[in-house]
Amino acid sequence: MTRKSRRLILIAACGSVLALAVGLILFAMSGSIVFFRSPTDIAQQGIAPGTRMRLGGLVKDGSLKRGPDQTVDFAVTDTNATVEVQYKGLLPDLFREGQGVVAEGMLEPGGRFRADTVLAKHDESYMPREVADALKAQGRWQEGGDKGAPKAGPKPVTASNGGTLGPRSER
Template sequence: MTRKQRRLTMIGAAGVTLALALGLVLWAMSDTIVFFRAPSQVASEGVEPGVRFRLGGLVEAGSVERHGDQVTTFAVGDGGGIVPVRYQGLLPDLFREGQGVVAEGRLDAEGLFVADTVLARHDENYMPREVADALKENGLWQHDGPAVRPAAARDLPSTTPTQ
């Protein structure tokens, strides 16, 4: 074997080894990759039961059922579809009807989304990009303008000293 042939063989072997390693890493991560879907996508695409994904939208008014301190069911909608959600556990303090929410879990055989994690937005200006995009598509997004301070904060006297 000539020197050039040995070099090409080594480069080819290294390429095959890297491709194999990359394939194994992607295969190992396939169970941990979680995709985002809006309620309208869940209805139109027919998501298979048992597939793990994130569901984002607005908590539908009148859909929250509380049993003690724990909410057991609520519905998430985006104007194009509504998905019922079941969650066992304490919800974030900012969780309420009409607010943005992202739930992570799986659909069961009846089409009920069984969530194991529920995330609520953390201030008045934040919403995950995917949720905001889905709401904009359905004409429900209302926060396109600049951030506006609440009226109560505008009416307070200024605390900066005057000279």
């Protein structure tokens, strides 16, 4: 065997061992590489009670009920299935009915999800409360149709921290 052929055999062997290791790792993690499960996934997969996971979907309209001691009950839906959620603690500012949410916790025997962490999701049109308040004070806030985007205009808006914000086209 020549030196060149031994080197190629060594490289091929190392590459195949590396590919096998990556394949085994991905196979072992295949059940847990999920950012969150939807209510439909939970209903179809028959997940055992006590399983720790993340539940994602929309907060169902009319399902939000606040109880004593910062206990909150709400339902998460993906329009096909719904899961009842119970959470004790402070909710994020962006949490509201009809908005996206990811809750981390455990599934209980009755099918209720007991969350210990709730994360509110937002889209790219999210704007911090201080900026939105400054835009409303200047009369440049457009409710509804454009997902809360400010109206374009010639004058820049002064933010609450003293800086200025121009129209979206100038950013």
